[in-house]
Amino acid sequence: MPDRRTTIKDVAAHAGVSLATASRALSGNRPMSEELRARVLASAQELNYRVNLLGRALRQQRHPVVGLSVPDLENPFFAALAEHLSRTLRGAGFELLVSSAGGSVEAEAEGVQAFLGRQVHAVVIIACDESASARTVQDASSATLTVQLDRRVDGVDAAYVGCDNRHGMDLVADHLRRQAVADSKVVFVGAGAESSSARERLQGFLAHFPGSRTMLGSFSLDWGIRAAEQLVEEGRVAGSTLVAAADIIALGLISGLRGQGYEVPGDVRVVGFDGIGPAAFAHPPLTTVRQPVEQMCTEILQLVSTGGDASGSTDGPGSSRLFWPTLVGGPSATGGPRPTEARPAPG
Amino acid sequence: MPDRRTTIKDVAAHAGVSLATASRALSGNRPMSEELRARVLASAQELNYRVNLLGRALRQQRHPVVGLSVPDLENPFFAALAEHLSRTLRGAGFELLVSSAGGSVEAEAEGVQAFLGRQVHAVVIIACDESASARTVQDASSATLTVQLDRRVDGVDAAYVGCDNRHGMDLVADHLRRQAVADSKVVFVGAGAESSSARERLQGFLAHFPGSRTMLGSFSLDWGIRAAEQLVEEGRVAGSTLVAAADIIALGLISGLRGQGYEVPGDVRVVGFDGIGPAAFAHPPLTTVRQPVEQMCTEILQLVSTGGDASGSTDGPGSSRLFWPTLVGGPSATGGPRPTEARPAPG
DNA sequence: ATGAAAGCGCTAACAT
DNA sequence: ATGTTAGCGCTTTCAT
Numbered sequence: 207m208p209d210r211r212t213t214i215k216d217v218a219a220h221a222g223v224s225l226a227t228a229s230r231a232l233s234g235n236r237p238m239s240e241e242l243r244a245r246v247l248a249s250a251q252e253l254n255y256r257v258n259l260l261g262r263a264l265r266q267q268r269h270p271v272v273g274l275s276v277p278d279l280e281n282p283f284f285a286a287l288a289e290h291l292s293r294t295l296r297g298a299g300f301e302l303l304v305s306s307a308g309g310s311v312e313a314e315a316e317g318v319q320a321f322l323g324r325q326v327h328a329v330v331i332i333a334c335d336e337s338a339s340a341r342t343v344q345d346a347s348s349a350t351l352t353v354q355l356d357r358r359v360d361g362v363d364a365a366y367v368g369c370d371n372r373h374g375m376d377l378v379a380d381h382l383r384r385q386a387v388a389d390s391k392v393v394f395v396g397a398g399a400e401s402s403s404a405r406e407r408l409q410g411f412l413a414h415f416p417g418s419r420t421m422l423g424s425f426s427l428d429w430g431i432r433a434a435e436q437l438v439e440e441g442r443v444a445g446s447t448l449v450a451a452a453d454i455i456a457l458g459l460i461s462g463l464r465g466q467g468y469e470v471p472g473d474v475r476v477v478g479f480d481g482i483g484p485a486a487f488a489h490p491p492l493t494t495v496r497q498p499v500e501q502m503c504t505e506i507l508q509l510v511s512t513g514g515d516a517s518g519s520t521d522g523p524g525s526s527r528l529f530w531p532t533l534v535g536g537p538s539a540t541g542g543p544r545p546t547e548a549r550p551a552p553g
Numbered sequence: 554m555p556d557r558r559t560t561i562k563d564v565a566a567h568a569g570v571s572l573a574t575a576s577r578a579l580s581g582n583r584p585m586s587e588e589l590r591a592r593v594l595a596s597a598q599e600l601n602y603r604v605n606l607l608g609r610a611l612r613q614q615r616h617p618v619v620g621l622s623v624p625d626l627e628n629p630f631f632a633a634l635a636e637h638l639s640r641t642l643r644g645a646g647f648e649l650l651v652s653s654a655g656g657s658v659e660a661e662a663e664g665v666q667a668f669l670g671r672q673v674h675a676v677v678i679i680a681c682d683e684s685a686s687a688r689t690v691q692d693a694s695s696a697t698l699t700v701q702l703d704r705r706v707d708g709v710d711a712a713y714v715g716c717d718n719r720h721g722m723d724l725v726a727d728h729l730r731r732q733a734v735a736d737s738k739v740v741f742v743g744a745g746a747e748s749s750s751a752r753e754r755l756q757g758f759l760a761h762f763p764g765s766r767t768m769l770g771s772f773s774l775d776w777g778i779r780a781a782e783q784l785v786e787e788g789r790v791a792g793s794t795l796v797a798a799a800d801i802i803a804l805g806l807i808s809g810l811r812g813q814g815y816e817v818p819g820d821v822r823v824v825g826f827d828g829i830g831p832a833a834f835a836h837p838p839l840t841t842v843r844q845p846v847e848q849m850c851t852e853i854l855q856l857v858s859t860g861g862d863a864s865g866s867t868d869g870p871g872s873s874r875l876f877w878p879t880l881v882g883g884p885s886a887t888g889g890p891r892p893t894e895a896r897p898a899p900g
Numbered sequence: 901a902t903g904a905a906a907g908c909g910c911t912a913a914c915a916t
Numbered sequence: 917a918t919g920t921t922a923g924c925g926c927t928t929t930c931a932t
Contacts, residue, residue: 207697211672213909224919229911238917256696259670260616261909264607264924279636279651280830285626292626292653296660301667304626304651306639313643320648323606325558349603350554427834458834464811465836483627484831487774487805489812560925571903576927583928585901608925611908 212253221249232257263325271301272510273321274355275314277334279306281425282454282483284332287355287499291330294503298511300327311338318342322349328510333357335400353509355502357401363524365514367505371403374495374531375410378449378477381493381533387447387475394420395433395459396451401425407451407479425451430458431465438466443474453478453485453494460488481534491535498529505529559600568596579604610672618648619857620668621702622661624681626653628772629801629830631679634702634846638677641850645858647674658685665689669696675857680704682747700856702849704748710871712861714852718750721842721878722757725796725824728840728880734794734822741767742780742806743798748772754798754826772798777805778812785813790821800825800832800841807835828881838882845876852876 218228223242230236231246232255249255263269272295276284292302305321307314314334319342321329328351333339340359346352347364354366382392394411397404399422408420421436423429430450437443443463450456456478460470468474471490478485481496505527565575570589577583578593579602596602610616619642623631639649652668654661661681666689668676675698680686687706693699694711701713729739741758744751746769755767768783770776777797784790790810797803803825807817815821818837825832828843852874 207695211696211909214911215909225909226911226920227918230918233911236917242918254695256666256670258611258672258909259667260607260611260672261924262911264605264611264908264926265910265912267924269607279626279632279639280629282627282629282632282831285629285632288651289626289653289655293655296663301664302652304635304653305649306636306651308636308640316643317648319603320606323603325605325607348554348601349558427831431834431836457831461834461836484629484774484804487778487808489778489808558925561927562925572926573903573905573928574901577902580927583901589902605925608908609927611910611924612926612928614908 211258212255213258214255216253217246217250217255220253221246267325269325269327270299271303271324271326272328272330273318273324273326274302274304275307275317275321275329275331276304277307277314277332278309279304282485283425283452283480286483287332287503290499291503291506294500294507295510298507300507300510307334309334311335311342314339315342315345318346322346326350328353330355330506330510333359333401336360336402336405351510351513353506355506356497357403358526359402365509365524366526367502367509368403368526368528369497369502369531370528371406371531372410372413374479374497375407375414377495377531377533378411378479379414381477382447382449385475389415389418391446392418392449393437393442393446394418394449394451395430395455396420396422397425397429397455398422404451411449423455425454427454427458427461430455430460431462432458434459434462434466438463438468443468445474447475447477449477451479453480453483453492456492456494457485457488460492481531488535493533493535495531496534497531501529558605559602560605561602563600564593564597564602567600568593616672616674617646618650618671618673619675619677620665620671620673621649621651622654622664622668622676622678623651624654624661624679625656626651629832630772630799630827633830634679634850637846638850638853641847641854642857645854647854647857654681656681658682658689661686662689662692665693669693673697675700677702677853677857680706680748683707683749683752698857698860700853702853703844704750705873706749712856712871713873714849714856715750715873715875716844716849716878717875718753718878719757719760721826721844722754722761724842724878724880725758725826726761728824729794729796732794732822736762736765738793739765739796740784740789740793741765741796741798742777742802743767743769744772744776744802745769751798758796770802772801774801774805774808777802777807778809779805781806781809781813785810785815790815792821794822794824796824798826800827800830800839803839803841804832804835807839828878835882840880840882842878843881844878848876 214228218225228246231243288304295302305317311334329346330353332355343359343362352364358366392415396408456476478492478494481494485492561575565572575593578590635651642649652664658681676693677700679702690706690709699711703715705713739762743755746752803823825839825841828841832839
């Protein structure tokens with residue numbers, strides 16, 4: 207750790223040129239003599255110079271950085287989204303900085319405010335809470351390009367990128383019909399109303415299985431395990447089909463059921479939602495609704511690089527971009543027609 | 554998205570005071586008349602002013618931000634570390650920015666360089682590769698306070714915070730002896746030599762079970778599943794005990810084994826390592842070596858806030874801080890004496 | 901207690 | 917093609 211970091215001034219002095227020349231040589235976007243350029247580059251190398259991005263961003267008034275706020279990195283779906291988005295953005299010259307709210311709306315707000323203060327080019331936010339996060343999303347939205355991902359909050363006109371959750375439940379229902387599952391044996395294990403995706407999946411389920419049993423907890427492995435225990439206590443497990451609102455819940459269910467001696471899928475069937483992360487490797491394969499994460503990330507890149515005028519559409523900044531999920535891992539998914547090419551869903 | 558963000562100049566003008574006064578009112582660390590302060594604060598509120606952290610950091614020559622580089626966010630142990638560290642640092646006024654390398658040493662280098670260019674106060678790095686990441690760690694170390702976490706690279710004098718992996722394997726061996734497991738039935742399922750923790754755990758294992766079968770893959774669920782398949786093919790599963798180098802491998806093993814009709818822990822025993830993330834909820838409980846993540850994060854906070862002179866010790870910046878793991882989840886862990894209070898291990 | 905002004909590191913006009 | 921200089925937004929001397 208040197209006392210003072212070397213600046214471009216040091217490099218210029220060492221190379222015997224002006225600051226401007228040094229800057230030009232280092233950024234390399236202006237014509238100049240090869241000799242000087244080489245000298246400057248050599249000096250920079252020798253002095254171990256590294257550009258101060260704070261100074262650059264302050265001067266250029268732009269910052270090729272995107273901030274992503276996730277509710278909780280320990281949710282593997284969010285971790286996978288962060289991973290994919292990072293890769294997609296990096297390929298286009300943007301850096302992704304991740305901030306985790308750890309489930310706290312206050313921490314989420316702090317993280318987003320810090321992004322804004324750091325003049326990020328865009329904010330991508332997976333909101334903690336459908337209503338309590340609204341203020342934070344609104345703040346971000348009024349300050350910079352903002353994209354809601356996977357979950358949308360109430361009454362904010364920021365863009366939204368997600369998957370068509372209701373269609374996902376259509377796929378599940380269709381799958382269960384083909385398997386000739388009795389409606390009375392279907393149980394929904396979902397999450398509370400703190401997020402739009404939880405709500406939409408529940409509603410999508412109820413549209414097909416009105417009156418069926420629903421159990422609401424949280425998007426966690428722990429909840430799946432507890433729900434399994436509860437169902438075992440009630441003696442409702444054998445022969446039933448559990449529709450989980452997320453793979454992580456499904457994995458919890460499976461773990462809980464197997465731990466209590468049930469065979470999955472022998473004694474009881476489990477269907478998931480998300481199709482990414484560990485669930486992709488479940489064994490035997492978990493039947494699940496796969497969100498087109500790559501497409502969602504590409505869409506975000508479009509929004510981020512064009513400033514919201516993506517897709518050749520005339521949609522406003524508050525428009526929704528819904529992508530179609532596909533059913534994977536189940537017998538009907540492999541035997542049936544190829545999954546629908548994911549694309550923006552109508553409506 | 555307003556055309557131009559409001560600056561402190563706007564606030565000063567709106568409140569009818571000088572820039573200096575506005576700055577003092579907003580940062581609030583200098584004495585001034587309550588009346589003016591209130592006026593400035595009101596103006597700031599009204600204009601929806603948010604401080605530009607780039608300008609501030611540039612001027613103050615410091616930035617209460619810590620950068621964390623992880624090899625892969627989809628590894629739940631790293632995600633858990635990120636989550637814990639974020640919480641620990643936030644509590645002390647530091648913000649944690651996470652960058653994922655996605656398994657690529659090049660991406661890791663880019664991410665760290667970006668942190669350095671952004672003048673972060675410290676860099677915490679879980680290195681991708683014991684040798685290929687050395688250059689990146691060295692770069693960081695020569696530019697700012699740098700802490701290696703969980704994995705250390707060769708020949709760099711940056712501080713290291715981790716757990717005593719060999720002691721962890723002592724605990725495992727002790728556990729297996731108590732269970733009267735035959736040495737010949739013990740198999741190690743680990744990861745290749747790309748990280749120090751993988752290597753140390755393997756060495757720790759071999760110290761107790763020399764000549765035992767070892768299988769090396771990667772820290773992934775997928776590898777655990779494939780290893781299980783391979784063991785099944787070889788017909789070595791029944792009655793054996795599989796020691797995994799990480800919980801994520803253990804979970805893969807369990808998934809693969811159960812998928813092929815084996816009972817765990819009935820037919821075959823599995824022991825993990827890490828003790829955090831999803832494995833903490835495995836059902837029935839996975840016997841695993843728990844790393845004292847909270848203590849490790851607290852130690853990092855110490856290093857970060859004191860600039861490396863933590864622990865009241867006179868250790869140099871390149872010193873190791875090893876913490877003692879504990880055995881959890883297994884019968885002997887619940888029935889035996891309380892786990893050793895985790896503390897810096899000797900040596 | 902308040903204001904004027906310098907300057908953090910950088911790049912982009914504007915000269916030459 | 918190269919040098920000089922202004923200024924991004926902010927804090928902090930240094931005056932008053």
